[in-house]
Amino acid sequence: MCRTHATVRSLLKELVAGSRRLTVTDMEAGLEHFSRGTTRHADAMLVVVEPYYKSLETAARIDALAKELGVQNVYAVANKVRDSVDEKAVKEFCERREMTLISVVPYDEAIIEADRAGRAPMDNNPASPSVAEVMRLGERLLRV
């Protein structure tokens, strides 16, 4: 059996479109795969971004492309934010590029510890700052 990018993407699209559940899709990294087909069924697109230049620039390109393809709600999620300098940099960048920042997830050793233990952050340390912020992100998304 040969799987091409096209079949895998068609499969993903049909499964997400037809599901009655809330779906969370971990998309391919980067933006080469973005097309009307793969993004049409997204009610919300999260663009995860780290507070450094290359990551911010990639996020801005993904954001612009998703909007161009008609995704209704495109949100930046800042991740691994270490301090107020990081936070300010992300906030200013998002403002300048007209990106909506929905969540600032702090840099968190608990994520590295969970990874080392081969466990889910939600099981390893559900009260850690990053997991707590992702819970708040979920609440915000349900209100959209």
Add this chain to the structure above:
Amino acid sequence: MKIAVSGKGGSGKTTIAGTLARALARMGQPVLAVDGDSNPNLAITLGIPKEEAQRIEPVPSSILQEVVDAAGNKALMLALPPEEIAEKYGVKTGDGVTLLVMGRVDHAGAG
């Protein structure tokens, strides 16, 4: 609601996607997590042990069938309803989240 999580490789995209799926399930939502990046880390982030995560079978591409309508137009359709596919090929993970893995692209035949 259909949520798509994108980002540069290494941004923590998969960790956010998995943790968000678990968070939404804890809030009472029926959640289907979809791995479109053939990344066993999504399963781990959802609470599946590593050895098990590496053994998860992807949804077979053969579930997608080509149909031709009366006008002769070809289209791809699922051979089973999406909910049945989730039941049959889905993996139950933490907080009741069901995971579907899309599988790797076979590069020998990739187009």
